[in-house]
Amino acid sequence: MSRLGIYIHVPFCGRKCAYCDFYSVNWSKSAAVDYTAAVLRNIRHYGDKARTVDTVYFGGGTPSLLTAEQISSIISEIRSCFALEESAEITLEANPCTLSAEKLAELRKIGINRLSIGVQSMIDRELKILGRMHTAERAEQAVLEAARAGFDNISCDLMIALPDQKPEDMRFSIDRLAALPIQHISAYILKAENGTPFDCAEIRDRLPDEDSTAELYLAMVELLEKQGFMQYEVSNFAKEGFESRHNTRYWKCLDYLGIGPAAHSCYEGKRFAVERDLSAFIAADVQQVTVTDESPCGFEEFAMLRLRLKEGLILDDVPEHRAELLKKLPPLLKEGYAETDGERIWLTPKGFLMSNSVIEYLVF
Known part of the structure; x- marks a missing residue:
């Protein structure tokens, strides 16, 4: 595993x-x-x-x-x-x-x-x-x-x-x-x-x-x-x-297990969160969790998280979306928000400042 x-x-x-x-x-x-x-x-x-x-x-x-x-x-x-x-x-x-x-x-x-x-x-x-x-x-x-x-x-x-x-x-x-x-x-x-x-x-x-x-x-x-x-x-x-x-x-959608009140997890194919309540955490034999995503790390989330990293999104990791991503890219290159070498797309510091808007345009 x-x-x-x-x-x-x-x-x-x-x-x-x-x-x-x-x-x-x-x-x-x-x-x-x-x-x-x-x-x-x-x-x-x-x-x-x-x-x-x-x-x-x-x-x-x-x-x-x-x-x-x-x-x-x-x-x-x-x-x-x-x-x-x-x-x-x-x-x-x-x-x-x-x-x-x-x-x-x-x-x-x-x-x-x-x-x-x-x-x-x-x-x-x-x-x-x-x-x-x-x-x-x-x-x-x-x-x-x-x-x-x-x-x-x-x-x-x-x-x-x-x-x-x-x-x-x-x-x-x-x-x-x-x-x-x-x-x-x-x-x-x-x-x-x-x-x-x-x-x-x-x-x-x-x-x-x-x-x-x-x-x-x-x-x-x-x-x-x-x-x-x-x-x-x-x-x-x-x-x-x-x-x-x-x-x-x-940022790479790898597994992590969170323990403690307010802790979040991406574990065994689900995202879940623990209640923000120390007393409840202490009282329970096992922490009570709420599932927040039944199937995490789909394309949108994967791409969004990868684009937070300077190394960016490797296009071979999302081959079925390569053409659409490259089609959307020119305005971002022109404005200096993103760069590409044909194999990856990554945001510039200027792009990081506008990351929510840039990623929403590119991915969603």
Whole structure:
């Protein structure tokens, strides 16, 4: 059977960020204990020694709020119930405030080999606007401590188009991040998501307009690539060989199993999601899921996800759609939204900015 990625959604946060619409609740010691026990039950339920797991991703929330012992027990259970590949990529998302030299050494020892650190900005004023608990100095210290602990696959999150952000502010954060011993940057355009504290006129009026946001994005791509972080997906940049193996599963329609409240899966021919409810997850012997797609990864979804990647869509993978795709392509080439070598179609950075519209025109 095909290889498998496992996603563990850890729904705890020390404090909810004002822009975030991901599912999370306040951390407590007892809730973390009960949550971990529920994760272990679900791993045993889905366990299949015929499935080789080559990526594990602890996302959230703030997974680094779990103890090293709790994380270790989850990794051990995956190893017991699946065929966990020795060279598996095992990622932990972390808030700089939850990391210490001691904690990092423990994480490295239990098998975490990739860290994704939620930095977001290297300017204290911007971090305060975002409601982050750390300072730029603490973020820098966390990265340096991680490198000293032996981590050689470190990713940092960066947000752009922040309230009142100027191009020079973004450049400052990129330059300061790029000077650190990191190998990957995930860079996102801030959106005032519905229902979040940022969903208000006071914030929206301070966000860069559409043209300014486009200029920031294109400048960011150029700056990161000059620093050696090559774009491989709409929002992701890596030094050679350090692309996220787990996240690439999503864009290539490969199998992944999600465990935890609000986790999503594409597993055994179906897409399904777990309810956004920690109490329900803890109470159930097996997580309750809702099937969201009975037959995922058809042409439209496959092409849409592949076009998020810089390598683009390989036409031999969709031979029955080759002629129609190439017929639609000329206006996109003329406007600089896409490129082709006759065997692949891929979007340019300008095309990535308009990806929803471009992909809809090309694929649907």
